[in-house]
Amino acid sequence: MSVRLTLAVAAGFDFPDTGRIGLFGPTPDFALTILPASRVEIIQGFKPYHDHFSGLGAAASVRPDGRFAASVVCLPRARPAAQAMIWQALSVTDGPVAVDGLKSGGIDSVLKAVRSRVPVSAPISKAHGKLFWFTASPDDFADWKAELTRLDDGFVTAPGCFSADGPDPASVLLAESLPEKIGKRIADLGAGWGYLAARILERSAVQSIDLIEADHTVLKCARLNVTDPRARFHWADACNWRAADSPDTVVMNPPFHTGRSADPSLGRDFIASAARLLPSHGTLWMVANRHLPYETALSAHFRDWSETTGDARFKIIRASGPTRNRR
Numbered sequence: 583m584s585v586r587l588t589l590a591v592a593a594g595f596d597f598p599d600t601g602r603i604g605l606f607g608p609t610p611d612f613a614l615t616i617l618p619a620s621r622v623e624i625i626q627g628f629k630p631y632h633d634h635f636s637g638l639g640a641a642a643s644v645r646p647d648g649r650f651a652a653s654v655v656c657l658p659r660a661r662p663a664a665q666a667m668i669w670q671a672l673s674v675t676d677g678p679v680a681v682d683g684l685k686s687g688g689i690d691s692v693l694k695a696v697r698s699r700v701p702v703s704a705p706i707s708k709a710h711g712k713l714f715w716f717t718a719s720p721d722d723f724a725d726w727k728a729e730l731t732r733l734d735d736g737f738v739t740a741p742g743c744f745s746a747d748g749p750d751p752a753s754v755l756l757a758e759s760l761p762e763k764i765g766k767r768i769a770d771l772g773a774g775w776g777y778l779a780a781r782i783l784e785r786s787a788v789q790s791i792d793l794i795e796a797d798h799t800v801l802k803c804a805r806l807n808v809t810d811p812r813a814r815f816h817w818a819d820a821c822n823w824r825a826a827d828s829p830d831t832v833v834m835n836p837p838f839h840t841g842r843s844a845d846p847s848l849g850r851d852f853i854a855s856a857a858r859l860l861p862s863h864g865t866l867w868m869v870a871n872r873h874l875p876y877e878t879a880l881s882a883h884f885r886d887w888s889e890t891t892g893d894a895r896f897k898i899i900r901a902s903g904p905t906r907n908r909r
């Protein structure tokens with residue numbers, strides 16, 4: 583968080599006088615004011631956050647282009663993604679790299695791991711997090727370099743992404759619960775690396791499927807996993823994506839976490855978005871963890887909905903007759 587960076591600058595972390603500054607993975611709570619605005623480039627592949635910073639007038643990219651005089655890494659929570667981001671920053675930065683993260687997000691173990699390889703600054707501790715900085719060659723962290731992984735079943739996934747080790751059991755249950763006749767035009771909100779879309783495309787009657795995914799790297803995996811020409815890929819926020827032609831059916835296994843805490847509001851926004859996208863005869867199919875309270879949102883946005891099947895962990899919901907938030 584930017585308060586730790588402010589303290590770090592006071593404690594001796596020096597931005598070089600010239601050259602670009604890379605800011606890797608900031609979330610919207612990061613205040614840019616501490617950084618020299620005209621020299622900062624934000625590397626952020628998650629579309630809502632990318633749009634947030636672009637909207638502030640900042641230069642934002644999904645991957646670094648060119649070199650930086652110094653960089654700041656805002657640590658993602660998944661350890662493989664955190665290591666990959668540090669390696670990426672080192673590989674394009676000629677000066678110091680600062681790493682900032684929450685204690686609950688694993689900053690202590692990352693600090694320990696970095697310190698075991700290279701000298702690091704004294705950490706700044708503030709607001710439930712830590713920030714430290716160091717200068718190193720990417721070769722010192724060569725084993726942290728991110729590669730997409732090809733799983734035994736052939737699917738490609740990204741380090742630290744949702745269900746990186748194989749199809750998510752909730753999505754498998756949804757895929758197995760969908761009817762053979764699902765409609766001609768499908769939209770998959772929060773499509774991930776494409777498992778659900780691939781299963782839906784087993785149906786020859788499907789004419790098109792739109793995969794809407796906010797994470798740029800994960801969508802890249804989906805493009806590799808779903809090569810069927812009926813698939814269309816959208817790097818977009820599912821909560822405000824607009825369809826060129828409305829889908830008959832929306833499918834989704836919506837995101838349910840902000841960091842480590844369960845956050846049903848994301849799923850509720852996805853339900854509202856599905857209702858907005860669907861025509862009056864359209865249908866939503868979704869899977870959710872059994873404990874997540876989506877019932878009120880479903881009743882608010884659909885005339886009819888029911889749990890069609892499920893198990894102890896997940897519920898499969900079919901909703902029809904979208905009623906609200908139509909545009």
Ligand SMILES: C[S@@+](CC[C@H](N)C(=O)[O-])C[C@H]1O[C@@H](n2cnc3c(N)ncnc32)[C@H](O)[C@@H]1O
Binds near residue numbers: 771776796797
């Ligand atoms: C629970 S995962 C499901 C992934 C995939 N559908 C599956 O079944 O494996 C939710 C996905 O939604 C994506 N996501 C989160 N917020 C999003 C948003 N606002 N717009 C679009 N996708 C989003 C996440 O990156 C993640 O890939």
